[in-house]
Amino acid sequence: MRKTLLIVLLSFLTIPLTITGASVALPGIRAELGASLAATQWVVNGYNACFAAFLVFAGSLTDVLGRRRVFACGVALFCASSLAGALAGDILVLNVVRALGGIGAAAATTGGSSILAAAFDGQARSRAFGLLGAVLGAGLAFGPTAGGLLVDWLGWRAVFAVPAVISAVVLSLVGALPRLRGGEGRTVDWRGAVLFTTSLLLLIFALDEGPALGFGSPLVLGALVAAVAFGFVFVVVERRSADPMVELDLLADRRFVAFAVAAGALMGILVPLVVYLPSYLISVVGMGPGQAGLWLLMLTVPAVVLPPAGAALARVRPVATAAGSVAISGVGALLMVTVGPGSAPLGMLAPFALVGIGVGLSNGVLDGLAIAGVPQERVGAAAGLFNTARLVTETVVLAGVGAMLAALSGGRLDGPSFTVALHAACVALACLAAVATLSVIALAGTRRADGGNGPVPGRDPDRTESKESVTDW
Secondary structure, three states: OHHHHHHHHHHHHHHHHHHHHHHHHHHHHHHHHOOOHHHHHHHHHHHHHHHHHHHHHHHHHHHHHOHHHHHHHHHHHHHHHHHHHHHOOOHHHHHHHHHHHHHHHHHHHHHHHHHHHHHOOHHHHHHHHHHHHHHHHHHHHHHHHHHHHHHHHHOOOHHHHHHHHHHHHHHHOHHHOOOOOOOOOOOOOHHHHHHHHHHHHHHHHHHHHHHHHOOOOHHHHHHHHHHHHHHHHHHHHHHHOOOOOOOHHHHHOHHHHHHHHHHHHHHHHHHHHHHHHHHHHHHHHOOOHHHHHHHOHHHHHHHHHOHHHHHHHHHHOHHHHHHHHHHHHHHHHHHHHHOOOOOOHHHHHHHHHHHHHHHHHHOOHHHHHHHOOOOHHHHHHHHHHHHHHHHHHHHHHHHHHHHHHHHHOOOOOOHHHHHHHHHHHHHHHHHHHHHHHHHHHHHHOOEOOOOOEOOOOOOOOOOOOOOOOOOOO
16 A cells, blocks of 8 residues: 555656746746746646646546546546657647646546545545645645756756656556456536536636737636536536535535635635746746746745644634635735845745645645535535636636736836736735635634534633534634
8 A cells, every 4th residue: 555655656756836836937837938928827727727627627537437447547647748848849738738748637636635534544545635635735845946946957848747757657556456446337517528628727717818919808707607607507517416516505504614715815826826926036037947946935834834723723723724824924914024035035935934834724624624524425515616626727817817917017027027017916915814814714704513603602702612502613
């Protein structure tokens, strides 16, 4: 079983690396391939959108086709797309293979997670998923640094070539994984998959192309209307489906929704900053890619080292931990308006560290809080919906921030206009954090001992309850 764990963990290391690592490569990609800003943004947004859109669908496939088969297909597609990205000589080709890489990453993620869930149980399963979260967090945190050093030493193509090599090693080891069947009697929700994927991709297209084409253009407006229409039909279809891709009735649990909102907001703050700050540090502040990646450690390291502290806090004050984490990151985002062309590392420490602290205190903690009150037989569905909500929020906010930066900088992430645009985007992220914080508090409220949602009369919501009731705050 140790070999199974190592193979899956190795595959997961490359998935966040190609999100955050690619962000440091964007200026080089744009310069070498002569691409527009909107086209370059698809290098990250296309990968993210397909990753989010196909995650739950890939989960359905694991139940039907088998865990190892879906995992192997996902790793193979990710490997091939990464290699093609390293060799791409045209921005359109690069964006297409990046989108395919997102699909492969979704299949590898769901297949790998389900393999671990089936291969381990009890404390061993908890330790395995704890290591999985640590690897994902490390990949997200150190991706900009690793990507910056690779770009400095070998050029931007190395950001895609290295994950291709690692995933090729994983693919060669797939035969050592146990053969695990999928769920008996499950079917693929093809209608739900098509509707959900189409809705999300149309929304990302509208946000990405809006600054270039104009948000009032028929194509962009048509994409937005179609995205809403497909999303509405998706909800109707899922509610009527006997075997839905997403069990939407889980959204009736207000605390589940509250923790999903917190998780989505935190990733919605962190990921756009990790993606666009390298471009700012390189283009405006004048750093090299490697130096920019090293400076971003102030932002990302707290996200790796603080989860144990967050877990301890959450055992005593779960809702306060969730809401406080979002609020701390929001304050950090707001303080980003002090970052400018002449900023020194010490001047960036407070805003960078606060964002990272907020994420670190909640990283991996919110997942456990969200599914704690879900019946055991629905834990898998709840985890899938939770991760989908987090990824979709992250993807939409990333695209929205990119659209704002493009619109306010005149389509050029360079010079004084980039500073103005970045500050405006950081204020918007701070507003997102404020709304999310209030939403978490309002939605979570308290849960009565009988399992109902809502406030407990006469109880102080910021006090730890006895064993006869659930600890709320």
